[in-house]
Amino acid sequence: MPTGQMRRPLSDPVQGTRKGAGMTAITPLPTELATLRDVVETLAPIERVAGAPGELEAASWIVERLRSAGAHNARIEEEEYFDGYPRLQVKLSAIGVAAGMAGLVSRRLRVPAALAGIAAGLAIADDCSNGPRVARKWTEKPGTTWNAVAEAGDLAGDRTVVVCAHHDAAHSGKFFETHIEEVLVEHIPGIVERVDTQLPNWWGPILAPALAGVGALRRSRGMMFAGTVGSALATALFADIARSPVVPGANDNLSAVAALVALAERLRERPVQGVRVLLVSLGAEEVLQGGIYGFMARHTPELDRDRTYFLNCDTVGSPELIMLEGEGTTIMEDYFHRPFRDLVARAAERADAPLRRGMRARNSTDAVLMSRARYPTACLVSINRHKSIPNYHQMSDIPEYLSYETVAHAVTVAESVIKELAR
Secondary structure, three states, rough: OOOOOOOOOOHHHHHOOOOOOOOOOOOOOOOOHHHHHHHHHHHHHOOOOOOOOOHHHHHHHHHHHHHOOEEEEEEEEEEEOOOOHHHHHHHHHHHHHHHHHHHHHHHOOOOHHHHHHHHHHHHHHHHHOOOOOHHHHHHHEEEEEEEEEEEEEEEOOEEEEEEEEOOOEEEHHHHOOOOOOHHHHHHHHHHHHOOOOOOOOOOHHHHHHHHHHHHHHOOOOHHHHHHHHHHHHHHHHHHHHHHOEOOOOOHHHHHHHHHHHHHHHHHOOOOOEEEEEEEEOOOOOOHHOOOOHHHHHHHHOOOOOOOEEEEEEOOOOOOEEEEEEEEEOOOOEEOOOHHHHHHHHHHHOOOOOOOOOEEEEOOOOHHHHHOOOOEEEEEEEOOOOOOOOOOOOOOOOHHHOOOOOHHHHHHHHHHHHHHHHHH
8 A cells, every 4th residue: 555545444434424323412421520620720720831840740640630530551651842932933033133134234144144034934934833843953952741641441442542632831921912803803703704714823923034034135125124023023922922921721721631531431431342542631732742742653653544533632611612624834734534524523413512613723733743644633622702712821721711511512522433433
């Protein structure tokens, strides 16, 4: 079979599930709300920045909590990751400032200024889109992060569903206080309702140093000036993020960690046959993906691409649960194997769990690495009426503002998907 192709088994339920099957509502356990609150309220006060002792403390607690919820083989897997965000972005944006200024003040410096500006823009694009990350690996030493991993369902099952969350928390910053979606909804609600792809918030930091470089190459003072100003603004914003406090991260992403624990309890009380479930809480996601690299390197050899499905949950505590079709900070990438997303949507409908689909994100999640590894991938997130995530990367991301009903819907979708694959 040629590399990159995949032959699905004839009995694969992704292809073969009957669209006309009847609805079977799935209800939460009576103790589920208490479980969700316990997880979120216990972990939120811990400062869980990537690679720090608080992240290890959280991972250790999650392992014990999954074990008490009935999961098996719960353990911590220590992995290497490369930090750098947002420090690296400060450096690269500052190069854009220097390139623009050099081109403005000296004709002799315009060629090196052009090379520096364009290279800085390409490096930012490479880093934020999870490319080879040459600049990050060149400037940063590897650190240690901790993934919490456990097993549930039928441990000898023929198929595997990997349900993922992440437990680290992000730095805040003034950049995240912007509410452009709310402004757009107030002024052009009809247009916003038709647009299901998030605005490209990384294009500005990428294009600014590149614009300064191209301006130097073309001897355009206007382009050099615009690139310099844009790069200076990006430098200031990334520097502010680097020195801002770490948020509680109740929604992003303790909501999904709580969903993992609740799912473990449901599978203990309502066992399934034929499907092994890996419950994975990843570390260092907020540095633009960290722990997922180690998880994929460790587990890909044992996970058959024809019989393994990834369901990533990231920020599922806003009012409306959605399933993303894809993501891309630079170029949009739909997640691999649409029939699996179709199955997730059908499973949600049959379980009477509201799930909106059709949207695409410009932020990066761990799901992009799962999809690039050619596993059928779906990603659950949540939004408010403005199509944005309330309290995103803000100090107000606290347990009191969570919609626990939406978190329970995410658990129901995950359980229903597992049952569909067990048919």
